[in-house]
Amino acid sequence: MKINILVLLSIVTAVTACGPKPTPEIAGAFMLSDTMMHRIRLDSAIIQPVRSELTLVGKVVADENRVIKVFPLVGGNVEDVKVELGDYVRKGQTLASIRSGEVADLERQAIQAQSDLLLAEKNMRVAQDLFETKLTSQREVVAAQKEVEKAQAEANRVKEVSQIYGIGKSSMYTVKAPIDGYVIEKNINRDMQLRSDNADNLFTIGQISQVWVLANVNESDIGQVRTGMEASVQTLSYPDEYFSGKVDKIYTVLDPNTKAMTIRIRLNNQGLKLRPEMHSTVTLRYEDGGQLATVPSDAVIFDRSKQYVMVFRSPSDIETREVDILKSLGDRAYIKQGIKAGEKVISKNQLLVYNALNN
DSSP: OHHHHHHHHHHHHHHHHTSOOOOHHHHTTOOOOHHHHHHOEEEEOEEEEEEEEEEEEEEEEEOGGGEEEEOOSSOEEEEEEOOOTTOEEOTTOEEEEEEOHHHHHHHHHHHHHHHHHHHHHHHHHHHHHHHHTTSSOHHHHHHHHHHHHHHHHHHHHHHHHHHHHTOOSSSEEEEEOSSSEEEEEEOOOTTOEEOTTOOSOSEEEEOOSEEEEEEEEEGGGGGGOOTTOEEEEEESSSTTOOEEEEEEEEEEEEOTTTOEEEEEEEEEOGGGOOOTTOEEEEEEEEEEEEEEEEEEGGGOEEETTEEEEEEEEETTEEEEEEOEEEEEETTEEEEEESOOTTOEEEEESHHHHHHHHHO
């Protein structure tokens, strides 16, 4: 008899353990305290267009329209270099000084041209005086005038060349900054010997208040990219900061080796944090078509291979609701079913509420 009673009790216990969960009335006894209400955050589900994103690898470069390469116009010995890589310079500021035999020769040419001009002018005056006294012909006067014009042209030529080179009254050639900007490339040092046929630039001066980011797009993603797309850029130097820009150019020619297409993103470089040659991660977002309800990604709870949100109606009326999520993009989760627009969800400390209601 005792054995039958024990078996009956075991069956009742097993049935009770496998039975349904507490009814909503029992669960409704749960209520958030005022302290907990201040610790949570509520967000409403909203309808948004379904978007996708492309993540690309890019590199920061200076705006080519705001960059000037400075080449040496003469050869010689570098006497002094006034600036270093990364320095900010003003237009006309001295960058380097070069002692040049070409400059010395040009100075000699200037002196010679001036002497020839003075001599030609003197000869013309003599010819004019002799012509007035009938001691020479008109032809001699005309010939003297042509010599003056020739000497004047040579003097003007040497003067123009000296002005182009920025040459004074010494054998020094001064390299000056053509624009305001930063020294983003420097290929010159003190005591360096420069050949007159040197084809390499000495400096590159760039204005980086605006910069470009060049990124590669895989061939399979080319159809998703268009000019005017919003772009978000991150760098290793500032991993928690996002720089916003737009795609302003798509290069139609693919790299034959990588089969990738290059796009250009223009950015306003406030604070000059973005420097040329920085590596970056570029995120492009585009619409897939259609609309779905979205909630903050932080509001989604993953438990036992399912996803839930805590739907809030009042401190004593909170529902644990399973949702079917299409995808998460950035800080938003797109929900195919399980929630309607306007419903409120807990998006901060929701796991505490979930555990209290479901454990």
